[in-house]
Amino acid sequence: MNIVLFGPPGAGKGTQAELLVKEHGIVQLSTGDMLRAAVSEGTELGKQAKTVMDAGQLVADELMIGIISDRVDQADCTNGFILDGFPRTVAQAEGLDVMLQEKGLKLDSTIEIVVDEQILFGRIEQRAKETPESERRADDNAETLKKRLAVYHEQTAPVLPYYEKKGNLHKVDGMQSITEVANQIAGFLK
Secondary structure (H helix, E strand, C coil): CEEEEECCCCCCHHHHHHHHHHHHCCEEEEHHHHHHHHHHHCCHHHHHHHHHHHCCCCCCHHHHHHHHHHHHCCHHHCCCEEEECCCCCHHHHHHHHHHHHHCCCCCCEEEEEECCHHHHHHHHHHHHHHCCHHHCCCCCCHHHHHHHHHHHHHHHHHHHHHHHHCCCEEEEECCCCHHHHHHHHHHHHC
16 A cells, blocks of 8 residues: 655644554655665665755755655565655656556555644644643744745645546545544545
């Protein structure tokens, strides 16, 4: 089972990914983690990525897809994977489709967790109030959330129509409880 999770920061993608990993024995693939791993392992693609990252540039789509391709080939991905944070553009989505097709794989589902963004600000404020200052995440504030939401709408949200046209995009009401969101996702995956 191969899935892509979409949704703005704070929508609960990480929580739902953890539940899917436990339920289906699949692996959550974070592009940031994959990049760091490829660099630390010194793979050919990792060396190329390090050069680009050290120059302060963004890793090219082809290189990122190559790193995902290598990661998908690893044994722990046999049952499938969840991509979170990729694809962020239509070109990346198209490249991902080609790479998966070459491997005889496909995306089984793309899921968008839809939330009321104004309520996200309330959640961040509440979490900051309830968390001791020494344990607070540096990005748990309204200003950071505002910037992250702008990046999401500018970079990631435009890829949603690509999957919608393919008939593979399922929208989940992320304002429900964790269990209710998980149940909606489970319904799409049957």
